[in-house]
Amino acid sequence: MPLFSKKGYCGKLLVFAGALVASVLLFSACGRTVNGLESGTWRATLKTESGTEIPFNFIVSDTSGRKAIWLVNAGERFRVDEIEQKGDSVNIKLPLFDSEIRAGFTSAGMSGRWIRHLADKDVSMDFTAEHGVNWRFAPSQEKPEGNVTGKWSATFTSPDGKDTTIAVGEFSQDSSRVTGTFLTTTGDYRYLEGAVSGDRLFLSTFDGSHAFLFTGKVKNNTISDGKFYAGLSSVDNWTATKDDKAMLPDAYSLTTLKKGQKKISFSFPDLEGKQVSADAPRFSNKVVIVQFLGSWCPNCMDETAYLAPFYRKYKDKGVEVVGLAYERTTDPARSKKSVEALKERFDISYPLLLTGYTPKDALTSMPALNEFKAFPTTIIIDKKGEVRKIHTGFSGPGTGGHYTEFVEEFEKLVNDLIKES
Structure with a gap:
């Protein structure tokens, strides 16, 4: 990790775009009442400052009357078990990253805020969720016009063009479903999941700290017009070219001791x-x-x-x-x-x-x-x-x-x- 550093429920196509992590985790499918945190699969979104939505899925389980939530990203199931329901509201404390979801149950399902407690301030994002929905980006996808399986040489650039990050994307596509990640010299973007729909690529993740959305246009061996949404307000541009030989510098070569030093002390x-x-x-x-x-x-x-x-x-x-x-x-x-x-x-x-x-x-x-x-x-x-x-x-x-x-x-x-x- 660096130091630093359309909507569609009930049949409408939902266009997501990045945001920060969190999810209000509960809400009802169109027209019916949700009775608290129902067991089963949910679909949630976080809304960025620009109005773009970052989608993710989670599963609610109930063992001996005790609720647990599993955040779902590709092959990862991340357990959340500090959940408090009172009346028509719920507070979900996400482990490790000092963030929480505070939401209320409504006739439409559930809505609220994901709140991230930073050292000197809190940052929050709108959250909504729907029970019984297992799709991530849309209930059905257009036939993929390309296959992104393989390695990609990628470049991420800040809007002002001053900050550039080189990365290697590695993806696996099965029909329209895509999983994979981006690797950088400072770490990876963890488990990403999404789809290729027509000529568009969509990937997202939420783990209680990261809330990422990647979009791009796939054509032949290139991905162009890419947008990378991270958290509430960060948006970078990115492009990629398919490259089976793409690789990063040796991770053992990037950090060194000062000349003449052989030991560390603490x-x-x-x-x-x-x-x-x-x-x-x-x-x-x-x-x-x-x-x-x-x-x-x-x-x-x-x-x-x-x-x-x-x-x-x-x-x-x-x-x-x-x-x-x-x-x-x-x-x-x-x-x-x-x-x-x-x-x-x-x-x-x-x-x-x-x-x-x-x-x-x-x-x-x-x-x-x-x-x-x-x-x-x-x-x-x-x-x-x-x-x-x-x-x-x-x-x-x-x-x-x-x-x-x-x-x-x-x-x-x-x-x-x-x-x-």
């Missing part, structure tokens, strides 16, 4: 307030993985989901992992609460340290680094305490084979370092 409190330093006995003569993370960062979430079981597998082989948390607020109590939620969600048994720094100050906190490009960043240290590799970003399970390749390469490196005397 000393921060853990969640119990105990100071933990790089030279602590628990790290002596061990292979150490230092994870730079934030509870606000979805790519960090993916990496944590991998590192938690990795640590349980490797801790008795001479490997330690430590997470350095850079939260969006310098309020210790608020930061601790967010990191504790991450710890519980992924059953993390390695120490998590509260750095007290915000993401923009990561480099200040670690002066041995020559630069700091993205969260997560992972430093691999050998038994002598020397930095051997630094990995920038994380390609999560939504990237398919790239995730598998990372795991194989990472664990080979760790095993090789374990064998060193």
